[in-house]
Amino acid sequence: MPPPLHPPLSLRLHLLLRSQTLTPLLRRGSSCDAPLCRTRRYISVRASAAQLASAGVATAQQPELGVEEAVVGFVTGKRKATEVAHAVWRNIVQKGDTVVDATCGNGNDTLALLKMVADETARGRVYGMDIQDSAIESTSSFLKMAVGDERQGLVKLFPICHSRIEEIVPKDAPVRLVAFNLGYLPGGDKTVITVPRTTELALQAASRLLSSGGLISVLVYIGHPGGRDELDVVESFASSLPVDTWATCKLQMINRPIAPVLILLNKK
Amino acid sequence: MPPPLHPPLSLRLHLLLRSQTLTPLLRRGSSCDAPLCRTRRYISVRASAAQLASAGVATAQQPELGVEEAVVGFVTGKRKATEVAHAVWRNIVQKGDTVVDATCGNGNDTLALLKMVADETARGRVYGMDIQDSAIESTSSFLKMAVGDERQGLVKLFPICHSRIEEIVPKDAPVRLVAFNLGYLPGGDKTVITVPRTTELALQAASRLLSSGGLISVLVYIGHPGGRDELDVVESFASSLPVDTWATCKLQMINRPIAPVLILLNKK
Numbered sequence: 001m002p003p004p005l006h007p008p009l010s011l012r013l014h015l016l017l018r019s020q021t022l023t024p025l026l027r028r029g030s031s032c033d034a035p036l037c038r039t040r041r042y043i044s045v046r047a048s049a050a051q052l053a054s055a056g057v058a059t060a061q062q063p064e065l066g067v068e069e070a071v072v073g074f075v076t077g078k079r080k081a082t083e084v085a086h087a088v089w090r091n092i093v094q095k096g097d098t099v100v101d102a103t104c105g106n107g108n109d110t111l112a113l114l115k116m117v118a119d120e121t122a123r124g125r126v127y128g129m130d131i132q133d134s135a136i137e138s139t140s141s142f143l144k145m146a147v148g149d150e151r152q153g154l155v156k157l158f159p160i161c162h163s164r165i166e167e168i169v170p171k172d173a174p175v176r177l178v179a180f181n182l183g184y185l186p187g188g189d190k191t192v193i194t195v196p197r198t199t200e201l202a203l204q205a206a207s208r209l210l211s212s213g214g215l216i217s218v219l220v221y222i223g224h225p226g227g228r229d230e231l232d233v234v235e236s237f238a239s240s241l242p243v244d245t246w247a248t249c250k251l252q253m254i255n256r257p258i259a260p261v262l263i264l265l266n267k268k
Numbered sequence: 269m270p271p272p273l274h275p276p277l278s279l280r281l282h283l284l285l286r287s288q289t290l291t292p293l294l295r296r297g298s299s300c301d302a303p304l305c306r307t308r309r310y311i312s313v314r315a316s317a318a319q320l321a322s323a324g325v326a327t328a329q330q331p332e333l334g335v336e337e338a339v340v341g342f343v344t345g346k347r348k349a350t351e352v353a354h355a356v357w358r359n360i361v362q363k364g365d366t367v368v369d370a371t372c373g374n375g376n377d378t379l380a381l382l383k384m385v386a387d388e389t390a391r392g393r394v395y396g397m398d399i400q401d402s403a404i405e406s407t408s409s410f411l412k413m414a415v416g417d418e419r420q421g422l423v424k425l426f427p428i429c430h431s432r433i434e435e436i437v438p439k440d441a442p443v444r445l446v447a448f449n450l451g452y453l454p455g456g457d458k459t460v461i462t463v464p465r466t467t468e469l470a471l472q473a474a475s476r477l478l479s480s481g482g483l484i485s486v487l488v489y490i491g492h493p494g495g496r497d498e499l500d501v502v503e504s505f506a507s508s509l510p511v512d513t514w515a516t517c518k519l520q521m522i523n524r525p526i527a528p529v530l531i532l533l534n535k536k
Binding site: 066074075078088235238239247249252253256257264268 | 334335336339340342343344345346356359360483503506507508509510511514515516517518519520521522523524525531532534536
């Protein structure tokens with residue numbers, strides 16, 4: 001059985017997108033400060049094989065990347081940090097899990113997560129968030145093209161700030177993974193970015209939500225003004241987590257100073 | 269056929285160790301400044317199954333760790349950076365290769381490397397170095413207990429500073445991997461450490477020696493005075509390498525501030 005949802009959250013994705021209606025609570029939460037929750041632009045997408053591949057989603061031509069291939073590829077400059085992230089996720093996430101994409105953007109991570117949790121039991125859930133309505137629409141369109149309606153129904157999308165995760169995920173749903181893609185949207189406007197204050201709140205919320213054995217995955221884009229400030233916030237948060245209950249680590253290119261940094265926080 | 273060695277280098281290990289004799293050139297090279305080349309203490313070893321396992325060397329009970337298990341274990345706080353390093357090495361190093369252990373210490377890495385290059389052709393070579401005679405003796409004893417004489421003959425050990433790699437590796441031997449374990453020796457005296465100046469020279473030499481497709485692997489222990497200075501030097505060197513010919517990356521625990529940092533430099 002799928003975990004029960006709070007009444008306002010059980011709205012089907014297509015209804016959510018059609019009406020763009022959320023409860024007042026979801027429109028503006030006390031933890032969400034409008035000037036901080038700056039919107040991110042999205043780029044329209046088509047679920048081509050190339051995009052599915054770049055999203056780390058297996059296609060007939062390109063099977064799923066394992067951790068070994070992804071990490072050795074990263075070390076040798078042939079694979080991206082996001083591919084390492086997806087490969088690690090696949091080792092953590094199981095069919096039927098509840099997971100969160102805290103920054104949907106184009107929907108790449110959302111789709112990758114959906115493929116990880118979806119099975120014939122239809123118990124898996126992906127809760128997706130993005131402060132910008134258009135990003136949610138983009139993600140929805142992408143999912144529609146990439147998977148059938150039935151699987152798409154496992155995804156619940158919300159156009160709200162990522163600091164408000166706890167308002168959308170049912171309290172009795174153990175969360176296995178929360179994924180963040182911070183900074184500007186690749187291919188988008190680099191001046192439209194996530195910001196440290198709400199990211200910090202989002203990480204705090206994610207750490208409360210996460211079940212034992214779960215993972216918070218943060219890919220921090222740093223090649224724009226403010227990017228290193230946000231990295232500092234994430235690292236500071238990661239370093240504050242107690243070693244007896246958390247393992248936190250960082251994977252970073254050194255001679256590509258603006259390459260995104262992957263930070264993984266595992267709740268023991 | 270094994271690659272030809274320079275006459276002074278073709279001395280067999282047992283002769284080298286018995287006489288502790290090196291040519292004057294090897295005793296004091298122009299690049300080696302005695303006050304910088306401080307010796308490191310060693311701990312005596314026995315090649316127990318536990319030590320072989322901790323050295324990343326497969327035993328009947330504990331098979332070799334793959335990259336996937338090592339990296340996911342690292343992310344979840346169950347595996348060490350050195351286990352990730354060894355797993356990555358196994359993906360880079362091939363039977364018959366020439367490799368260098370630039371800081372032999374107890375011989376753990378030396379043995380792991382020997383197992384990676386040794387096969388029935390006896391073409392593989394491990395060139396091992398340590399500034400301290402006793403570390404070389406310790407490594408030799410460890411190898412003697414862990415492998416037969418025949419395989420041990422594939423290892424050439426030299427009690428010299430790691431900045432002098434180029435003096436011991438034959439010029440026509442393409443080097444696939446150079447491994448560094450910097451800082452104090454685990455279990456040893458933390459005041460006896462490698463130092464930034466000779467480490468920088470050693471990295472420069474290693475980068476010249478390395479063949480295309482090869483790897484410089486640097487594990488930097490930072491939990492002692494001077495450790496972070498040495499990390500700075502390694503990171504600075506790694507960041508200076510051109511992206512068109514090198515991929516350099518870093519793997520680091522965040523909430524264990526004195527955990528060793530793994531830096532990998534791949535020559536494309």
